[in-house]
Amino acid sequence: MNSTRAKVLGLLVATGVLAGAVTASGAQADAPRDALEQLVKQEKFPGAVLVTQSTSYTAGAARFGRPGPPPVNGRVRAASNTKTFVAVVVLQLVAEGKVELDAPIERYLPGLIRGKGIDGHKITVRNLVQQNSGLPEYTSHIGIDDYEKSKDRYFEPRQLLAVALAHPATAQPGQRWEYSNTNYIVAGMLIERMTGRPLAEQVTKRVIDKARLRDTYWPRVGERTIRGTHARGYGLLKDGKTVADVTELDPSAAWAAGQLITTPADLNAFFAALIGGKLLPARQLAEMRKTVPAQMWPGARYGLGLVSTELSCGGVYWGHGGDIPGFETRGGVTEDGRQASVVVTALPGTFGPANGDRAHAAVMSTVDKALCSGGKR
Template sequence: MIKHKRALGGALTLAVAVGVMGGSLPGNAAAATRVKATTAQSTHAADDARLRALMHRLTTADGAPGALVATRDRRGSAVLTSGVADVDSQAPVRGDSRFRIGSMTKPFVATVVLQLVGEHRVDLDAPVERYLPGVVRGHGNDGRVITVRMLLQHTSGLPDYLDHLNPQDILKDPLAHHDTRDLVNLALAHPPTFEKPGAMPGSEWHYSNTNYLLAGMLIEKVTGHAYGEEIGRRIIEPLGLHDTSVPGDATSIPGPHPRGYVRPGEDAPLMDITAFNPSVAGASGEMISSGTDLNRFLDALVRGKLLRPAQLKAMMKTRSTGSDDGREYGLGLESRPLPCGGLYWGHGGDIFGYQTAGGATADGRQATVMTNVDPGGTDAQDDDMEAVVRTGLCEGRPAHSQ
C-alpha cells in the first residue's frame, strides 16, 4: 500500500538497525542520538550533522513522534534516532526497533515472482489469465491482455482498491480481517485508470496496490503455498532476517517496536493504531521488519544474491513515473538519482502508524528511514524522509558535478 495517507489510506517501506538503545530523549524536540553498530568513527561531520538536523526536523516541524535511520556501507553500520517511541511514556525510539513496512513488501513479492520466472514456472510476458483464470474480469479489466510484467511494473491499468476503501471504516475496526479476493473484486468493480482515451494495458504507468494483491495470489497458485511462506523460504530464512515476518491476521508487532500513530484530522490528537490487522494490505504492504534486516535484503537484492542475472536485469529495467525527481519504476523496485552521482534502488511505503523509505546502491551502501506516524505528518515529511535517505547514502561523498 502507498500514498493515501493524507486521506487516511495507504501503506509502506522500511528502516531500523542494531540491537542497542537509542538514548533518552525528552519528547519530540529531542536532539537526535547516534548509536554505532561498529567501532568505526565517522569522519564525515558535515553529512552527520545534516542527518541529525533532518531527523530533528522529522520529529519537530514535520510532526512525527519518533524517527529512525539506519545506514550501512563497507566501513560499518550505524543508527540515528530522534523523538519518542511512545507519546505517553516518552520512551525513546530503540535502535533495534521493528515496524510495519508497508509497500516495502512489494520488492519481496516481486523477488519471489522473478525467482519463479528464473525457474521457468512463470513467464513474465504471459497473461495473468494463465495463472489466475477468470479472476481479472469486468468493467473493462481483462486478465487475458494484462501480463505478469505489467502487474509488477504498475502498467496494468487496474484500479487501486485503496481508492475505493473508506479509511475511516478501517480505523473504526482496525482488527478486522480483509479477504484478498474481496479487495481485488472491489477494485475490479471499477473501470481501468488510464488517462488517455483508448489506452491499453502496458501503455501507461499508474501505481495500483491491486497489482500486488494479484501477484501474491499468483505465487500461491503456482507454488501451492501462501506468498508469505514462499517469502520465508526463499528470502527471510536464507538471509537470516530474524526481525522480518509476514503477519497475516496477527495484529501485534513482535519484539521491540515504537507505537504507531495516526492523526485523524489536521488538529486532531494522535490515535494509537499499533494493534492493527494488516490483511487489508496483504501482498501489497503487510510485512514487518527492521532496518538491519531491510538493509541486508536490499543489499542482497541489488547485488544479485537473490536473482539470476536475467531476472535482476528485468527488475531493473525501468520506466518513468512522470515525477519531477527522476524516479523510475522497474519490477517492484524503483530508482532515483543521487546528488553524489549514480542511482539508488529501493522503495517507499505508508501503512497506518508507520511511514518508511529506503534504498541501496550497487556498490554496497544502504540507508532506511522510519517515522511512527502515518497519516498525520506534514506535507514536508515525504521530502525530508527522502532527503534522509539521500544523505545517508551519500555520506562522505562529494556532490556530483552536472
C-alpha cells in the same frame, strides 16, 4: 502501503535532496543526524530512526508525549516494501520456468481478471509487477481511512480483488505507469496458484530465510500486534483532526501489497542481498532493474517492484518505500555498498496536514544525506 507525491520537487530542492552533493567532511558529516533531528523538531514526527551500513541514529520518542527514545532497530510495518519481496518470488518462478513475464495473467489465473475495460488476456505478469496494468485501486473503496472501523476487519485477498474489479480500468495495459496496490494482490494470487502454497510461506522460504533476515516476518491470520521491540505508530482518525495510536491493526487489507513486518536493518540487508545478486539469477535481476519513470517523487523510476531514486551526489539508490497507518519507511542501497533506511512513526501530515508534502520531502532528504555522506561498506 504507498502513495505518490508528485508535488514535492520544490520541497526536495528546499530540503537539500536536489541541492548538490553532500560530503563526509566538516559539519556535513553530521548531516544525517541533524536531518533526523529535524524530522522530529520541525516536521513533528513523534519518533524517527535512521540505520545505515555502519551506524544508527534515533530522534524523538518511542511513545508520543513520553520520555524514552525509539528503539534503534525496532520492528515496523514494512508496508509497500513488501511488494519487492513479492516481486522477487515472481521472478524466481520466472527463473524456474513456471511463469513467463510477458505472458497474460489469464494463462495462470483463468477467468479471474474481468471487469469494465479489464481483460486478463491483455494484462501481462510484467504489467502487474511494473504497475502499468490499468487495474483500479482497491484501497480507495474499502474504507481503510477510518481506522476505528477498519483496524479489526479481516479481508480475504479475493475480497480485495472483487472490490477493485467492480470499478472500470484506469488505462489500457502498458499505456502508462500508475501505482495500484491491486496489481500486487493479483501477483500474490499468481504465486499461490503456481506453487500451491500460501504466499506467506513462499515469501518466508524464498526471500526472508534466504536473505537471513532475523527480524522480518509475515503476520499470522488475524494478528494485529507487532511482535518484539517497537515504537508506537500514530495516525489521524476519520475526523481528520484527532491523532491516535494506530500501532495495532489487522494488516490483511494490505496482504501482498504491504503486510510484512520488518526492521530498518533487515530492509537494508534485503535490498543489499537483492542488488548483490543473492536472491535472483542475473537475468531476472536485470529484468527487475528495467525501469520506467514513476510519479512517486523526483528522480524515481519503477522497475519490477523495485524503485531507483537519483542521489544529489550522483548515481542512484535502489529500494521501494512504504506507507501504512502509523509508519513511513524510505531508503535503499547503492551498488557500492552504502545502505540507509529511515523510519518515522506517523505518516507525513499526521501532526499538521498542511505540511504533509514538506514532511515527506524531509524524510527523502534524510535518506539522501545518509547515503551521500556514508562511505562504502
